[in-house]
Amino acid sequence: MSGPSQDSVLEGLxxxxxxxxxxxxxxxxxxxxxxxxxxxxxxxxxxVSITEGALYPMLRxxxxxxxxxxxxxxxxxxxxxxxxxxxxxxxxRDFLLSNWxxxxxxxxxxxx
Amino acid sequence: MSGPSQDSVLEGLxxxxxxxxxxxxxxxxxxxxxxxxxxxxxxxxxxVSITEGALYPMLRxxxxxxxxxxxxxxxxxxxxxxxxxxxxxxxxRDFLLSNWxxxxxxxxxxxx
Numbered sequence: 001m002s003g004p005s006q007d008s009v010l011e012g013l014x015x016x017x018x019x020x021x022x023x024x025x026x027x028x029x030x031x032x033x034x035x036x037x038x039x040x041x042x043x044x045x046x047x048v049s050i051t052e053g054a055l056y057p058m059l060r061x062x063x064x065x066x067x068x069x070x071x072x073x074x075x076x077x078x079x080x081x082x083x084x085x086x087x088x089x090x091x092x093r094d095f096l097l098s099n100w101x102x103x104x105x106x107x108x109x110x111x112x
Numbered sequence: 113m114s115g116p117s118q119d120s121v122l123e124g125l126x127x128x129x130x131x132x133x134x135x136x137x138x139x140x141x142x143x144x145x146x147x148x149x150x151x152x153x154x155x156x157x158x159x160v161s162i163t164e165g166a167l168y169p170m171l172r173x174x175x176x177x178x179x180x181x182x183x184x185x186x187x188x189x190x191x192x193x194x195x196x197x198x199x200x201x202x203x204x205r206d207f208l209l210s211n212w213x214x215x216x217x218x219x220x221x222x223x224x
Contacts, residue, residue, distance in 0.1 A: 009177045020129030021215040028222035046218040065121045103133040106158040110140035
């Protein structure tokens with residue numbers, strides 16, 4: 001049987017996993033107020049790379065959804081937008097992390 | 113600002129996370145050959161519930177992608193289709209689990 005290439009299959013599956021996981025990473029990274037640039041660096045330091053082209057639309061979406069709030073501030077003589085979790089954002093982060101833990105425990109159990 | 117309801121926001125984010133995670137759970141559950149019904153029970157026992165309407169299309173898709181193979185067998189006097197990981201499926205599972213671990217470690221780091 002000639003199916004899709006394994007590279008494109010893995011890419012698709014990894015992309016699916018990444019979409020849900022990146023949101024959790026962003027929510028975890030905004031417990032303290034940070035600019036988009038500082039968040040990007042913090043994510044990279046933690047092993048999660050994300051382009052600005054992916055990060056900023058996600059921040060905007062999460063703000064529209066009420067999970068983040070943002071504010072323009074002066075920083076190093078430049079105006080920058082800073083982001084912070086709202087109480088709803090904290091609840092969403094905790095809820096998603098508990099879903100994550102459920103799957104994590106399941107993977108262990110399924111493999112044993 | 114009146115945004116979307118928090119219930120629908122959480123539902124959307126949980127759905128995104130679930131899509132990528134369910135595939136890993138299914139791949140982890142088919143290290144040994146199982147029927148769809150037996151896999152569904154095994155997943156439920158591990159804390160992951162999935163409807164037949166979601167499970168069977170996913171099994172078909174993963175087989176088309178070359179990650180699973182299936183075979184009809186007699187079981188309790190009934191013909192049933194049994195599923196098993198292929199070597200490509202084992203590689204995909206390991207790759208996705210290593211992505212999962214990267215995010216898991218990142219979440220810990222981001223919250224500290």
